[in-house]
Amino acid sequence: MRDHLSRYKLRKSTFESDRSINQVGSAKTDNILEKTLSKQGLTTVLRTHTCGELRLDHVGQSVTLAGWVIRGRDHGGLAFIDLRDRYGITQIVFNPDRDAAMHELARSLRAEDVIQVTGEVVLRDDRENPKLATGKIEVRGHELKVLNKSKTPPFEPGTTELPNEELRLTYRFLDLRSDRLQEALQLRHRLTKLTRDYFDEHQFLEIETPILGRSTPEGARDYLVPSRVHEGSFYALPQSPQIYKQILMISGYDRYFQIARCFRDEDLRADRQPEFTQIDLEMAFVDQEDILSLIDGLISKLVKDLRNEETERPLPRYDYQDVMEKYGSDKPDLRFGMELVDVAEIAQTCDFAVFKKTMEAGGRVRGLNAKGAADRYSRKDIDCLTEFAGEYGAKGLAFFKVTDEGLHSPIAKFFSETDKQKIMETMQAEVGDLLFFVADQCAVTSAALAALRNRLGKELELYDPNDIKCCWVTNFPLFSYNEDEKRWEAEHHPFCQPVEADLEYLKSDPAKVRAQSYDLVMNGYELASGSVRVHDQSVQQVIFDLLDISAEEAEERFGFLLQALRYGAPPHAGAALGLDRLVMILCGNDNIRDVVAFPKTQKAADLLSGAPSEVDPHQLRDLRIKVDIPQ
Amino acid sequence: MRDHLSRYKLRKSTFESDRSINQVGSAKTDNILEKTLSKQGLTTVLRTHTCGELRLDHVGQSVTLAGWVIRGRDHGGLAFIDLRDRYGITQIVFNPDRDAAMHELARSLRAEDVIQVTGEVVLRDDRENPKLATGKIEVRGHELKVLNKSKTPPFEPGTTELPNEELRLTYRFLDLRSDRLQEALQLRHRLTKLTRDYFDEHQFLEIETPILGRSTPEGARDYLVPSRVHEGSFYALPQSPQIYKQILMISGYDRYFQIARCFRDEDLRADRQPEFTQIDLEMAFVDQEDILSLIDGLISKLVKDLRNEETERPLPRYDYQDVMEKYGSDKPDLRFGMELVDVAEIAQTCDFAVFKKTMEAGGRVRGLNAKGAADRYSRKDIDCLTEFAGEYGAKGLAFFKVTDEGLHSPIAKFFSETDKQKIMETMQAEVGDLLFFVADQCAVTSAALAALRNRLGKELELYDPNDIKCCWVTNFPLFSYNEDEKRWEAEHHPFCQPVEADLEYLKSDPAKVRAQSYDLVMNGYELASGSVRVHDQSVQQVIFDLLDISAEEAEERFGFLLQALRYGAPPHAGAALGLDRLVMILCGNDNIRDVVAFPKTQKAADLLSGAPSEVDPHQLRDLRIKVDIPQ
Incomplete structure (x- = not known):
């Protein structure tokens, strides 16, 4: 066998x-x-x-x-x-x-x-x-x-001991014979079929939008395609069909979806590919709730049909501020608890200088409780975790082991018995627990503790890896301030509609303005993202002003959308789900290349076909371009 | 209203x-x-x-x-x-x-x-x-x-008098509100949904193949995408997923389909777009008959569901030689008859020098009978038709009007009564008919008479324009001889399997070798094309030799397919159907831009978005390319 x-x-x-x-x-x-x-x-x-x-x-x-x-x-x-x-x-x-x-x-x-x-x-x-x-x-x-x-064959397709990935990608036609890949591609087919059935049942029209589009320098780097007919001009491959789908709403199509190929010329991470597929949708005459409940229904159907499991309906919805507070992340893995805890009060009163000074400098001290983990982590293990937290910006990682004899820690001496008692209470600590703390600017405590939480959750096996847990995160900030460039930036894109109640802060206090935007989080992955779009030109103008986008620049970058918005744009909203990632999670896989038939390496190369490759010089001449590599 | x-x-x-x-x-x-x-x-x-x-x-x-x-x-x-x-x-x-x-x-x-x-x-x-x-x-x-x-708005969406197409494409978001386009896109959605359902029922897996592929200088011109990571290298947008789908067969996927975007950087005709969509399919362990009957079923389902009409099953199948003989074209419009007739015998015996000399030079004299059209075409009209036939290479267009008093024609005097009698019989002529003849090399008689036939069929309203008539054309020649370059070329592509009985002529008489290839013709359009593929490396080698493709060149151009063929390739065959064209025909439309949401002009420009456009110089610097327009 x-x-x-x-x-x-x-x-x-x-x-x-x-x-x-x-x-x-x-x-x-x-x-x-x-x-x-x-x-x-x-x-x-x-x-x-x-x-x-x-x-x-x-x-x-x-x-x-x-x-x-x-x-x-x-x-x-x-x-x-x-x-x-x-x-x-x-x-x-x-x-x-x-x-x-x-x-x-x-x-x-x-x-x-x-x-x-x-x-x-x-x-x-x-x-x-x-x-x-x-x-x-x-x-x-x-x-x-x-x-x-x-x-x-250089390796047996479907062998238990996978040969190195480079060899398997070079001989992809052999690896594709393995059950591992055949099952993944079969699931992928099934999932896209179910998705299309679902949207069709809900009267959505699947409409193809162009692959040869216009470069709009927003977001990631574009892949460009030189035009032969229009010398010196370029098409761009779409990062998403965003503008086209908004135009379809303006054109009255009401319910659009597309399983769409998108492209980003970014340096790749393990779960990214230069070309990827998204389930893209947009609806007119709706608000946020219509979109969320539609996607709730899709997820429920997929999980039911592909895994024979039930999901909550509606899926839980959390406020951005709340999940950042509880999990330090806007994409929390909800398969386990281990929430972050604020210990400001103790930090202010204790004698531990790091904590005190952080508080005085306007920072925060937050911690988490690894229940029953005191014996699982040696001093050396904790050094590793400290280094790990450092990768997320934390300058240190304080810890306490909860023993029969109280809190043990190299820094225990800086804490009075009252402090320790308060720590025990605040952290809901019991004998055997291991407590970690990070003192820093809020964003650093969030990033470091969120990463630590994910790592501990996995190492301590706090969840069944086959579980699926989803939630919505809503009310993202509309803007973020770029400290380096001293300017406001759109958190998502400049077409997100602000929350009605926050419209008044648009000019006075942009940081306070929440967007009508939403992310779907599955097992700690951002699976979908969307927003209600601006359909009112005056609101759009205020946003452009704040982002310091001049009328000329706006026209140059988004002209055809802005033009369309002037001719009867209905209220509309939409979202996009990462199909590759969804298949990956539902396969119980963690390598995106295992759910794509012909994937590219992290250097964006296809080892099977040898793409990209040098081309015949006459091809470049036809396109009026020249390779120009500086020495 | x-x-x-x-x-x-x-x-x-x-x-x-x-x-x-x-x-x-x-x-x-x-x-x-x-x-x-x-x-x-x-x-x-x-x-x-x-x-x-x-x-x-x-x-x-x-x-x-x-x-x-x-x-x-x-x-x-x-x-x-x-x-x-x-x-x-x-x-x-x-x-x-x-x-x-x-x-x-x-x-x-x-x-x-x-x-x-x-x-x-x-x-x-x-x-x-x-x-x-x-x-x-x-x-x-x-x-x-x-x-x-x-x-x-600059025009009223859905107005009866369509404003000029340039204005409508610039304000596409308004034109998209018209019934004309809403109905076309709705039909397109329905058609793709039905197609996917059909293939899913037949156990096909829809598998996505890369858009960022490798340039294989076969067929049309590639669109290229410069790679940023691999300086001086390029991806190519696929002209079709041909090689990938053959690899999927080699990988054991057995039944693959995809509604796939394809790209050709060609000078555009009215019914072409630089990016277009095809229904792409491939099967293993099959022969031609399996593919044809599968597609018969698809067409039957689509025509039934979308138009509530029945189609013949199986669809009629004609030999390439036969349709070339009867209609002068490998994509005959079968909604009407008016078959081409060979009058070699008369041409040889008559006194009309043009006919006689053509026969002596190894050419042919063929004609067609426009039934009852004698009174419909004046001498001036016929001059127009002569000019029209000239566009297809015909140096002249002989004609006879059949009257009560016999055959009338400026050249009637060169024909004896016996000749005229033979013409009447051969052409099955009756009083009121109008007979046309072209004398030239076989290919010219075919091209000119086929074009004339289509034009007369339309002008004489010989068919209901809403009719749908399909047929298969099979047994295409595998090779054609390029007289200019003095070499054999693949008629379709170099992976077509020869007809078994013709294998013996591969080396001795390539012109005689028929391919196991087939085209689906609908209302005179080539709607689908496909073939049984070569899976035997020795046959492949003979074909490469004949096409004068060296081992090195073959490796460079098709290396990854050739490599895969060595590791257990099953017999396989496939086809691709032009989706845009299919939608166009089923909509009763004749403008491909009316069935694409965001089409490009014949100069490959998107007037709505302004693509292609100039890009920021830093984008080109990142890609290590330079625009290089000769003065």
């Missing part, structure tokens, strides 16, 4: 539907493929059945299968072949007494050869294989045709 | 489902929107109903509508407003006796203002409007809120 079966077992709990490939047709398997298999036959000119569908019912029938040889073995003078296709694995057996030449040919087969076999379905002579959906039968080969030979 | 209603009437016969926008909910209308409207409510925070759904049943209810003002009018002291949204039009009436200020506000409204109205549904005071699905009722306005004012 293929090694992947053991891996499959490991991952089974992650995602029940993973069983699809191996257990097609097994009566007790309620999985994705099962649902589709019944729909339409898969018979073609080259096969009567797939390698996943033969059962006891088929015994006695003559069948033709086609697929890939996993491996062969000799046993009792017979030649056995495990034959694989997308739907499963079937054992074929060749008897030299029936046809010596065919038996010999079967023995000569090697892994990944492609064959076609005609034979009779029989009960297994040897023991049943309960791991295989087809494990009760085998096929006695009467005809064997080698459709194509394979060179010896 | 909006002028478009009259246009709508004109187009009704073109496409029954066009009625959707105006006749939502009318009991006798079996249209697309009707089907969706019942699915889910469209109530949002800003409206209780849409402008398309109120009926007699709603009389007495208080409702809130939101939409665009079409126009207002005063009548009997009341103010009437026609309010429009995506779903229809509702008449609102404001009574000054109820609220003088509101009545005044209503009178001040102008076309394309966006308003929200709350009021009571009542029976119409004035006459019913049978053209409107909501024509039996009106809404008495009790509350009126202006959500947004509109500047005076």
Whole structure:
């Protein structure tokens, strides 16, 4: 049997539907493929059945299968072949007494050869294989045709020990044969299909927007495409269909969605790709609540159909300020608690200079309680955590271990018994707990403690990694102040509608203005983001003024949207969900490259095709451009 | 009422489902929107109903509508407003006796203002409007809120007399409000949804392939994208996912499809866009027949669901040689007959030197019979047709009018009575017919007569323009000889599998080798194209040799596919259908820009966004490129 079966077992709990490939047709398997298999036959000119569908019912029938040889073995003078296709694995057996030449040919087969076999379905002579959906039968080969030979592959597709990713990306066509990737792409197909069904049921129209668009220097760096017809001009690949979808609302389309490819020429992180896919939507004549409940329904449907689990409806909604206070992050992982706690009062009164001075300087002291973790972290482990917190800006990490004899810490001496008592109370501490504190500017305490919380949650296994927990975070600030450039910036984009009650602060106190914007957070990932858009030109003008965008600049950057807004723009709102990330989370995976058929490396290269590559000089001449690399 | 209603009437016969926008909910209308409207409510925070759904049943209810003002009018002291949204039009009436200020506000409204109205549904005071699905009722306005004012639009969306296309493309957001475009985009959504449902039912997985790919200088010109990370290197936007989908077959995905964006940097024709969408598919372990019958099923489903018409199953299949002989074209319009006829025998014996010499030079003389057209074309008209045929290479156009007194023609004197008798018989001519002949090399007779046939078919109204007629054309030649460059070229692409019986001619007589390739032709358009692919490396090598592609060049151009073919490639085949064109035909439209939300002009410019545009110099510096326009 293929090694992947053991891996499959490991991952089974992650995602029940993973069983699809191996257990097609097994009566007790309620999985994705099962649902589709019944729909339409898969018979073609080259096969009567797939390698996943033969059962006891088929015994006695003559069948033709086609697929890939996993491996062969000799046993009792017979030649056995495990034959694989997308739907499963079937054992074929060749008897030299029936046809010596065919038996010999079967023995000569090697892994990944492609064959076609005609034979009779029989009960297994040897023991049943309960791991295989087809494990009760085998096929006695009467005809064997080698459709194509394979060179010896550099690694076995679906092997448990994954070879290094570079090799797998170079030979992507082999890695794509693994259950790991076949299951992910199958889930991805299912998820996009369900999503489209959902929006269609809700009367959304899927409308394609251009890939060859206009560069609008907002947000990330654009990918550019030189125009041949318009010399010296460039198209830009869209970072999102934002402006187009707003225009569709102005054009009266009312409910738009698109599963849209987007592009960002950024330095890549592990969960980013230069091109990615988003579920993009926009509605007219709605407010924030309409959007949130629509997406609640989508998430509920996806989780139900793909994992057979229920989600809360409505999904919990939290205020930005509240989650920043409780979790230090606007994308909290809610699969566990461990909330941040403010200890300002103690910090002000204790004798620990770091705490006191931080408070005097207008900073904050906040902590968290790693319940029962006192024994799990040695002094050396805590040094590691201190270094880790440092990566998020914390200049130090104070800690207390709660023992039978009270609070233990190198800094314990700076705290009176009353202080310690207050710490115990404020932190809801019990014997065995480990308390951490960061003293710094508010933003640093948030960043460091949020990262620490995520790390501790994982290390202490405070949650089931297969759990899915979502929430909405709303009321983001509309603006943030860029200290370096001494100017206000749009937190999201300059088309977010302010919260009505905050309109009065637009000019007087921009920091106070909240946006009608919302993020959907899933397991600590930002999964979706959206806002109510400005449809009133006077509000838009105030925002541009504040962002120091001149009329000329606004016209240059967003001209066609601004123009459209003048001709009867309805109130509208929308959102975009990261499809790759959603598939990744629902697969229980943490590598975005495992849910994309042909991904790029962190250096934005496709190792399979060799893209990007040098091109023929005449191509550049046609485009009126020249490569210009400074020495 | 909006002028478009009259246009709508004109187009009704073109496409029954066009009625959707105006006749939502009318009991006798079996249209697309009707089907969706019942699915889910469209109530949002800003409206209780849409402008398309109120009926007699709603009389007495208080409702809130939101939409665009079409126009207002005063009548009997009341103010009437026609309010429009995506779903229809509702008449609102404001009574000054109820609220003088509101009545005044209503009178001040102008076309394309966006308003929200709350009021009571009542029976119409004035006459019913049978053209409107909501024509039996009106809404008495009790509350009126202006959500947004509109500047005076440069043209009225949906006006019968379309303003020039440049203006409409610049103000695309207004033109998109027209029924013409709303109906087209709605049909497009429906068609893609039905297509995805169909492939999903047949167990296809939709798999996204990269947009940032590798330049493979095959076929048309690539759009290039400079890489910032890999200085001096470029991505290319895909002309089709051809290589990726073959790799998916090699990876065992078995049944792949994708509604895929493709790009070609070509000089544009009327029915082309620089970016276009294709329904792309590939299957493993199949032969040509599997693909053809799959697509037959798709076309049948689409035509049935979108037009409530039946198509033949299987669709008729013609040999390339046969259609070239009968229609002079590999994309014949089968909505009418008027087949080409060979008159070699007569040409050889007659005294008309042009005919005789052509035959002696190895050319052909072919003709067609425009039945009953003798009186429709004056001598001057025929001169026009001669000029037209000249555009396709014909040096002349001989003609005969069939009268009571025999064949009339300036060249009649060169033909004996026996010749004339033979012409009558061969051409199946009757009194009143008009016969045309072209004498030239075979290819010229084909091109000129095919074009003439299409023109005559249209001018003589030989078919119902709303008819849909499809056929398959198969057995294309695998190679064509490029006389200029003195070398063989692949007719389709170099991965087409030759017809088995022709394998023996691969080296000895390439012109004789037919490909296992097929085109789907609809109403004279090439709608789909595909082939069985080469999966055998030795056949591939012979083809490369013939095309004079060296091992090195093959590796450079197709390396990653060739590599993959060595590791167990199954027999596979596929096709791609032009989605934009399909929507265009099913809409009864002949402008591809009317079925794309944000199209580009023939100069590949987006007049709405202003793409392509100049970009900031620092963007080019980041990409290590320079604009280089020769003086």
